[in-house]
Amino acid sequence: MDSFHQILLDWYHQQKRNLPWRNTKNPYLIWLSEVILQQTRVNQGLSYYVRFASTWPDVSSLAASHEDEVLKMWQGLGYYSRARNLHEAAKQIVEKYDGLFPSDMDELLNIKGIGEYTAAAIASIAFGKAVAVVDGNVYRVLSRLFAVETPVNGKGAKEVFASLAAEMLYTADPGTYNQAIMEFGALQCVPKKPNCPKCPLNARCLAFSRKQSAYFPVKIPKKNVTERFFNYLIILTKDSPINKVHIRKRHGNDIWKGLFEFPLIETTGLCSFNELSTMDQWKRLTGNQKYLFLGQSTTYKHRLTHRLIHARFFIIQTDKKLDLANDFNLSLVDQNELGKYAFPRLIDKFLIETDGLNKVIN
DNA sequence: TAGCCGTGGGC
DNA sequence: TGCCCAAGGCT
Structure with a gap:
């Protein structure tokens, strides 16, 4: 095992939070958690996940519900297209796949509300496929490790970081690796004032060696509201x-x-x-x-x-x-x-x- | 494809 | 206080 993988996975096993979707490989529950966590912090989404998983324990029960019920359960979480797509996707999976989630990336990508990130998360975590996730955490961690000057919210960023992420993937256990790098971004390699002196990867981090951890990831300023x-x-x-x-x-x-x-x-x-x-x-x-x-x-x-x-x-x-x-x-x-x-x-x-x-x- | 879609926490 | 940011996807 590459020492980078060793360090990251060791860190993960010691520091990871105990979260309900980490105790399962059920693709439905993995999918549910991933959709809830899109652009959403764990602390904000956790209780929603528990209520959804309890009310609709499988994809067929969710598919049998009414969209208004799903939206009511989603109330307060924001980005409500996620809730509408969640319901639509459940019906899609019941009808087209007899209620069984596909494991193939291309088929996952055809499901409502599942994009590159979520497809890779489901494929790797639930099915062990060797695909790398690229989310906001991965952008930040990789941009610091390699001092990537490409703005993460600019044109071409997706390709640059997807290819970097694929190179770094630990193919022997992609699901655990993907969760580890995201958790690392969420807890250690945080956006503001990361505690780099105590970071287990700082010896391999270009941003740290240049004292530029605050400079990365490079971002293009957003327009005013x-x-x-x-x-x-x-x-x-x-x-x-x-x-x-x-x-x-x-x-x-x-x-x-x-x-x-x-x-x-x-x-x-x-x-x-x-x-x-x-x-x-x-x-x-x-x-x-x-x-x-x-x-x-x-x-x-x-x-x-x-x-x-x-x-x-x-x-x-x-x-x-x-x-x-x-x-x-x-x-x-x-x-x-x-x-x-x-x-x-x-x-x-x-x-x-x-x-x-x-x-x-x- | 760049603009759009919510909300809450942290500093 | 105001601003940034968070396990993105759609059009």
Whole structure:
């Protein structure tokens, strides 16, 4: 065994975290964990993994569920296309492969939501195939070890690091090696202020020998975030004894597709209710119905990776369901059943702060 | 293909 | 506080 492999694997066996998906080679569970961990830290995804694996212990049970259930279980984890693709992929695997995961890279790559990284992870960890994973950790570790000047987020980076990763792969146990190098990146070769003096690989690390561990990996600066202004309308009806509220499901190619929200008017800047209620969108929504304005929330700032959303919630009461609700795909649901629906974190926070709207109704 | 898609933690 | 970053994939 190459001493690099020896050092890395020794480190891994001593330092690795004990995580539930490390006690199995079940491709379904490996796949589930890999999708949950895409762009997500272990600490954030762990409880989701436990709930998914417990609710849907195999691919056929997941395939038999409804997409709305999967999205509800995914609520709060972000990147919701992962949840929609997870469900679609489960159906795909049941139909095309009789519920048995393929081990071939090309077949894995044809499954929804499985790209180069996830295919390599499943093939190596669950099936022992000699393919190298290339994730953010691998980029960082390799770029430091070899002082790679290629920007990791630039053109051609994928090829450069994939080929380097393939050279470094420990083919006698690719699954363990892949997990080891990722764990090494997550715990030892961390993005900020790595503890290089105590690193077992520092004698072989070009970045360390040049005192440049902070310089690598080289990155191209990202563009600034653009701002959006969301005005949510909490349109209540005073049906006794249960209050009802209008919600709708998001469609199209915008953020949070498949999740639910309150009727939304997007503007180009912050907006008062007086301004909002004279807009065409508002008039189309309400028709000529009478309503009572009960007040508005503070402005919420919700930062996404390259969006900053300014959101306000306006509370309105009508005496009955909006006449034009169907035209806007609005449903009228019981206030106490809002918890059944998957909402984006922004709205969920508002619902938590208002105790499920109780505090805005009085 | 470069831009898009969420959220929470750390400093 | 504001910014960076994290076991990526899709179009």
